[in-house]
Amino acid sequence: xxxxxxxxxxxxxxxxxxxxxxxxxxxxxxxxxxxxxxxxxxxxxxxxxxxxxxxxxxxxxxxxxxxxxxxxxxxxxxxxxxxxxxxxxxxxxxxxxxxxxxxxxxxxxxxxxxxxxxxxxxxxxxxxxxxxxxxxxxxxxxxxxxxxxxxxxxxxxxxxxxxxxxxxxxxxxxxxxxxxxxxxxxxxxxxxxxxxxxxxxxxxxxxxxxxxxxxxxxxxxxxxxxxxxxxxxxxxxxxxxxxxxxxxxxxxxxxxxxxxxxxxxxxxxxxxxxxxxxxxxxxxxxxxxxxxxxxxxxxxxxxxxxxxxxxxxxxxxxxxxxxxxxxxxxxxxxxxxxxxxxxxxxxxxxxxxxxxxxxxxxxxxxxxxxxxxxxxxxxxxxxxxxxxxxxxxxxxxxxxxxxxxxxxxxxxxxxxxxxxxxxxxxxxxxxxxxxxxxxxxxxxxxxxxxxxxxxxxxxxxxx
Amino acid sequence: xxxxxxxxxxxxxxxxxxxxxxxxxxxxxxxxxxxxxxxxxxxxxxxxxxxxxxxxxxxxxxxxxxxxxxxxxxxxxxxxxxxxxxxxxxxxxxxxxxxxxxxxxxxxxxxxxxxxxxxxxxxxxxxxxxxxxxxxxxxxxxxxxxxxxxxxxxxxxxxxxxxxxxxxxxxxxxxxxxxxxxxxxxxxxxxxxxxxxxxxxxxxxxxxxxxxxxxxxxxxxxxxxxxxxxxxxxxxxxxxxxxxxxxxxxxxxxxxxxxxxxxxxxxxxxxxxxxxxxxxxxxxxxxxxxxxxxxxxxxxxxxxxxxxxxxxxxxxxxxxxxxxxxxxxxxxxxxxxxxxxxxxxxxxxxxxxxxxxxxxxxxxxxxxxxxxxxxxxxxxxxxxxxxxxxxxxxxxxxxxxxxxxxxxxxxxxxxxxxxxxxxxxxxxxxxxxxxxxxxxxxxxxxxxxxxxxxxxxxxxxxx
Numbered sequence: 001x002x003x004x005x006x007x008x009x010x011x012x013x014x015x016x017x018x019x020x021x022x023x024x025x026x027x028x029x030x031x032x033x034x035x036x037x038x039x040x041x042x043x044x045x046x047x048x049x050x051x052x053x054x055x056x057x058x059x060x061x062x063x064x065x066x067x068x069x070x071x072x073x074x075x076x077x078x079x080x081x082x083x084x085x086x087x088x089x090x091x092x093x094x095x096x097x098x099x100x101x102x103x104x105x106x107x108x109x110x111x112x113x114x115x116x117x118x119x120x121x122x123x124x125x126x127x128x129x130x131x132x133x134x135x136x137x138x139x140x141x142x143x144x145x146x147x148x149x150x151x152x153x154x155x156x157x158x159x160x161x162x163x164x165x166x167x168x169x170x171x172x173x174x175x176x177x178x179x180x181x182x183x184x185x186x187x188x189x190x191x192x193x194x195x196x197x198x199x200x201x202x203x204x205x206x207x208x209x210x211x212x213x214x215x216x217x218x219x220x221x222x223x224x225x226x227x228x229x230x231x232x233x234x235x236x237x238x239x240x241x242x243x244x245x246x247x248x249x250x251x252x253x254x255x256x257x258x259x260x261x262x263x264x265x266x267x268x269x270x271x272x273x274x275x276x277x278x279x280x281x282x283x284x285x286x287x288x289x290x291x292x293x294x295x296x297x298x299x300x301x302x303x304x305x306x307x308x309x310x311x312x313x314x315x316x317x318x319x320x321x322x323x324x325x326x327x328x329x330x331x332x333x334x335x336x337x338x339x340x341x342x343x344x345x346x347x348x349x350x351x352x353x354x355x356x357x358x359x360x361x362x363x364x365x366x367x368x369x370x371x372x373x374x375x376x377x378x379x380x381x382x383x384x385x386x387x388x389x390x391x392x393x394x395x396x397x398x399x400x401x402x403x404x405x406x407x408x409x410x411x412x413x414x415x416x417x418x419x420x421x422x423x424x425x426x427x428x429x430x431x432x433x434x435x436x437x438x439x440x441x442x443x444x445x446x447x448x449x450x451x452x453x454x455x456x457x458x459x460x461x462x463x
Numbered sequence: 464x465x466x467x468x469x470x471x472x473x474x475x476x477x478x479x480x481x482x483x484x485x486x487x488x489x490x491x492x493x494x495x496x497x498x499x500x501x502x503x504x505x506x507x508x509x510x511x512x513x514x515x516x517x518x519x520x521x522x523x524x525x526x527x528x529x530x531x532x533x534x535x536x537x538x539x540x541x542x543x544x545x546x547x548x549x550x551x552x553x554x555x556x557x558x559x560x561x562x563x564x565x566x567x568x569x570x571x572x573x574x575x576x577x578x579x580x581x582x583x584x585x586x587x588x589x590x591x592x593x594x595x596x597x598x599x600x601x602x603x604x605x606x607x608x609x610x611x612x613x614x615x616x617x618x619x620x621x622x623x624x625x626x627x628x629x630x631x632x633x634x635x636x637x638x639x640x641x642x643x644x645x646x647x648x649x650x651x652x653x654x655x656x657x658x659x660x661x662x663x664x665x666x667x668x669x670x671x672x673x674x675x676x677x678x679x680x681x682x683x684x685x686x687x688x689x690x691x692x693x694x695x696x697x698x699x700x701x702x703x704x705x706x707x708x709x710x711x712x713x714x715x716x717x718x719x720x721x722x723x724x725x726x727x728x729x730x731x732x733x734x735x736x737x738x739x740x741x742x743x744x745x746x747x748x749x750x751x752x753x754x755x756x757x758x759x760x761x762x763x764x765x766x767x768x769x770x771x772x773x774x775x776x777x778x779x780x781x782x783x784x785x786x787x788x789x790x791x792x793x794x795x796x797x798x799x800x801x802x803x804x805x806x807x808x809x810x811x812x813x814x815x816x817x818x819x820x821x822x823x824x825x826x827x828x829x830x831x832x833x834x835x836x837x838x839x840x841x842x843x844x845x846x847x848x849x850x851x852x853x854x855x856x857x858x859x860x861x862x863x864x865x866x867x868x869x870x871x872x873x874x875x876x877x878x879x880x881x882x883x884x885x886x887x888x889x890x891x892x893x894x895x896x897x898x899x900x901x902x903x904x905x906x907x908x909x910x911x912x913x914x915x916x917x918x919x920x921x922x923x924x925x926x
């Protein structure tokens with residue numbers, strides 16, 4: 001985009017026109033309108049449909065020009081060839097923002113049609129998202145332009161993570177994954193071909209958005225590399241950015257070009273830029289989710305010494321491996337901690353880190369260990385392994401951990417691996433802000449990225 | 464173990480004595496007995512308890528010597544100091560196998576007590592598993608010596624994967640993870656300190672076991688390196704072995720030594736041995752599970768050319784990246800396939816690999832694509848991405864994929880990422896033997912390991 005625009009009303013519109021609001025269930029425009037109705041949106045809704053007087057119980061308009069009211073957001077869901085004309089009408093009606101969900105532009109070679117779209121957006125100075133995208137979602141504003149059936153997709157809770165995705169498919173699957181996690185969503189922005197609004201505009205908005213604590217991005221290609229780098233460097237001094245790049249390999253880059261018409265470029269240069277800008281780089285979607293989780297809940301650590309307490313020896317061994325492999329240190333307890341642990345642990349427990357409390361560890365033993373370890377000045381971060389398959393582990397252990405967490409000023413995370421009974425306790429702990437990881441590697445890698453970001457902030461904030 | 468023994472009756476006992484079968488709910492011996500009763504075990508059960516006449520409604524015996532019947536398996540769950548005496552009685556009573564679940568031996572420095580145990584096992588030639596272990600489970604035989612409360616742990620279905628774990632904690636969490644997967648369990652063997660029966664004996668048994676298609680192992684240390692290597696090389700010519708090593712780093716190795724008294728040794732030498740023996744090496748527990756999954760269901764591929772069909776462009780891009788990063792090739796369609804696809808795909812679909820069929824792809828489009836691609840001789844393996852969040856994807860797509868899978872002689876797997884609606888379809892597909900992966904990396908890495916194993920088999924079977 002050539003000028004700076006405030007995306008606030010695009011994300012929190014008080015009035016939405018849906019151009020192409022069909023009466024036909026399953027059609028994109030119909031799904032979008034009904035998602036607004038079912039989602040409890042309490043602003044004004046204007047279906048626009050040339051051939052109907054009413055859609056889903058609402059008065060329909062032939063054109064946005066017939067609405068004669070202020071429109072914060074027009075969502076356009078009609079065949080590509082009709083989009084420019086609809087945008088002209090939006091311009092004349094002084095619509096404040098446009099989201100074009102329709103595909104059929106540069107990604108299929110129709111670059112002229114896309115240029116035409118951009119010219120109209122510039123002429124009327126209307127920030128326009130898309131085309132070829134899912135649009136925006138803001139759970140606080142109950143605004144959601146995604147044309148996906150709600151029963152197929154669990155929606156995340158309200159929270160501090162904003163997720164920006166060039167791909168609609170990746171966007172919707174990650175949202176669905178996030179719904180299973182304890183952290184919630186601030187904004188979702190799917191920007192497709194980035195014809196007008198691009199990643200630079202979006203970061204510029206989100207870095208100042210107080211509801212956004214963490215920015216998470218799926219990027220296939222960046223249009224304005226220099227501007228992107230500049231804004232990204234400023235943003236990471238305010239909040240963490242986690243990124244995954246589509247098109248990391250030659251074959252992947254080729255696939256990306258036919259997907260969002262992106263010039264994926266060499267991954268090495270992206271990778272270098274991301275690192276210099278202080279991004280956390282995810283290699284897989286599951287990594288994207290678990291890195292978002294650590295940044296959403298944990299304070300930044302002061303050092304790399306990790307303590308591990310566990311009720312499963314083998315998982316303690318694997319976690320120790322993961323800590324070392326990720327460049328962190330296995331902490332050495334202070335003499336005071338050793339003394340306290342010797343006093344309260346049964347004789348079969350070796351007083352060392354990781355502290356293997358054995359399979360019969362119950363909430364009393366967890367509590368004793370937490371009490372000794374949590375205040376040790378030689379420890380920067382804490383991993384608590386709780387395998388809920390064991391005889392001693394139950395909800396009272398989870399409750400104890402939650403209460404210690406609330407008093408901790410260091411990063412503290414849990415590893416629990418398993419099925420239904422474990423999942424229940426994960427929900428319990430995460431709902432209070434105690435993040436739970438299902439594998440030693442995910443846990444250690446997340447802490448390592450948290451530390452890296454802390455060091456980046458320390459190094460560059462002072463300059 | 465110094466002699467070769469048949470573990471068949473340990474895993475499929477027709478009569479089980481539980482030494483230490485307490486009347487006290489929650490006590491290890493009580494949990495084991497009740498798990499046999501609740502699990503529908505239909506062999507003979509003999510509780511052994513010095514202080515009770517009845518336990519859980521069964522006649523109890525003061526000693527195994529009082530039973531006067533053939534005993535296939537004695538499970539010993541009493542304090543360590545009393546174990547040798549109980550084993551002596553087992554010897555005199557001609558018990559055929561022993562599992563010592565009790566801890567308190569070499570792992571806490573009590574090596575003499577452990578040596579005493581081993582001497583008795585050798586004197587009477589009774590194959591003895593443990594100590595410090597969870598013992599064995601065979602879902603076909605409904606035999607299960609694990610002392611874990613059943614409500615905390617989902618149990619896997621019956622299937623072809625045998626899981627051997629030196630750690631009980633890792634064992635139980637992996638079993639719980641496997642319960643969510645479509646593939647089932649043949650045997651579970653937790654062998655703890657490996658004082659008598661060790662990994663060599665176990666592989667020797669499982670490689671000949673017809674119910675076992677895949678062997679999966681968690682190992683902290685191997686006692687007899689040479690013998691292990693020899694038996695492992697023979698075993699991998701019959702069936703795949705997937706392994707994860709605890710104690711890969713110096714810090715992890717130290718943790719392992721206080722866990723199962725294992726000399727973890729240098730990981731480099733283990734890694735080299737595992738590779739030479741044709742193992743698939745997992746780096747994390749989740750990898751262990753998804754590698755087990757591919758070997759449990761898929762035929763070995765003839766080459767490395769992968770075709771991808773998708774209803775989500777971005778996930779197609781990430782999958783292409785993952786294919787390249789894992790050393791596989793993005794297949795080039797035959798002319799015949801291109802012709803067929805051009806005929807049946809809508810004009811917006813680029814006829815290339817990955818085939819991005821767009822977000823409105825329904826079962827008809829999936830079926831058309833499968834029909835053209837599945838018989839292409841230029842394709843060795845097939846990844847079908849089905850994002851169930853999209854408008855066109857529903858159970859009829861899953862049903863179509865299942866029917867194509869049943870006629871395929873090449874590896875074919877699905878990537879579906881998401882929450883409840885996706886999970887439902889995963890269960891549907893996996894129950895018919897169509898494996899579903901939740902990430903591009905997991906899918907591509909699994910296919911790459913499958914190919915590596917195929918190449919190993921090809922290279923060494925001929926020698």
